[in-house]
Amino acid sequence: MNENKNKGPDENALIAERRRKLTEMREVGNAYPNDFRRNALADELHQTYGGHEGDHLREEEIHVKVSGRMMVKRVMGKASFIKLKDRTTQIQVRLERDRLAEGLYQKFKKWDVGDILCVSGTLFKTNTGELTVMAEEVTLVTKSLRPLPEKFHGLADQEMRYRQRYVDLIMNEESRDVFRIRSQIITYIRAFLDSQDFLEVETPMMHSTPGGAVARPFETHHNALDMKLFLRIAPELFLKRLVVGGFERVYEINRSFRNEGVSTQHNPEFTMLELYRAYADYNDLIEMIEALFKGLSQSILGSTTITYQEDEIDFSKPFARITVEDVIQKFNPDIDATRLRDREYLAGLATDLGVKVQDNAGAGKLQMEIFDKTCETKLRQPTFVTAYPTEVSPLSRRNDDDPFLTDRFEFFVVGRELANGFSELNDPEDQAERFREQVENAAAGDDEAMSYDHDYIRALEYGLPPTAGLGLGIDRLVMLLTNSASIRDVLLFPYMRPEVFD
């Protein structure tokens, strides 16, 4: 038996048996060779030779070198079938004792499902027409010490799928597909923006003043400088500094961090697209989002209609647009439309809905409470809600005709917010005033209120051109396009409480 220090957690008899096999391999040579180079991937072989007649293939004598993890092993006496899985898909291999070097077949029979093999051989087709490699040489290049989950059901345990994503990815092709699509979505977004002359940038993730969103930040500490730092809650204020600097079109596909609850739609760290475009307003962004979503669904899923859980979503029609006050009326038909900005009236409605009304909440804040309670989940089809109250939009440009409102929208699909955008507030004096209000709110106990960012005001004083900007939740977008019910299904390593190893 091996020494204790070499053992991983959860050692059991199955692992011990495989460890014993590894020890035997070490005794007769290099147990972890790395000198084999394949010359074909499984899906290339299926595409190129899958249509060939079996007799034809025999005559062609096509030699290939493949490698991958052994997912299936069927030993039938002096011959066996196995399946190797590479990054594309699986390819079957047949091993016959009498075609292999002396004693090799006996060694192979001790290998386990999960081991990583390299095979050289010739293509042929089985009686049932499956493209298969007849092995001439076979090498075990990585011994797998841990047994894989059961082949038919795969890995079903949700907790283990998230904690040990590597096992989930080995076993569940649907899970691999989700992350392939995630990558395609991000690639598509980059191409979409790059083609419009946007510059991709990276801005700090550690902020001395958190800002750009309404949320509690994570705090950390810089030892050498002995100072408090915050993980960013949004890159917004840095990106707008870049527009001041003359990068008129910028974007960042960013990881941001918010110290809030965890749910099927919230992870402490999440990915967002933020983009800023000078000489544009929020209507231009609405058009961009509409074009982006139509292009994405067509390109990624091959259709402009998609199924998400219980909903059929149609991206082909023009997306709906409605103002906050109109949508509140639509879903609250008994409301008194003449009192939509009457704080006392709204406070009463909010209280009836179970909202704890804060003393410093104005009509705008209360409108949003009512919206969240009565409207949000009903916005199933793609909808832009516009004209958000200034009170809840401290970075948005005030509407020219109605100072109660800003030129802002949020984008909803399947009852969830996917994006938030607005014409940027580029009046430094108005912005300074809004920051002061936020500071007052913080003093009054609002622990999500923004801080006063002096350097950001200074940047605005140099002059931010008229600009529009938006944030788009990438994780929620991926959920939508992969029909995933939980944000954890689209995050490779979602946040989990630490596992206890004893």
Added chain:
RNA sequence: GGGCCGUUAGCUCAGUUUGGUAGAGCAACGGACUUUUAAUCCGUAGGUCGAAGGUUCGACUCCUUCACGGCUCACCA
């Protein structure tokens, strides 16, 4: 944070209602088998039933607390 549900062999699951000391399939181990497709056939081994207490002659089963997870409500994004 509240509510509901779950945690049994490496994996997928029975067993809990009605307490009597744990089962199957796959995987493993030994054997048979040269075209399988969740291969098949014979045999063997594998579990302090999430943890700790309690009730009981006796607890996987009933009760309490805790841990982790899922769904959901609240809060938010």
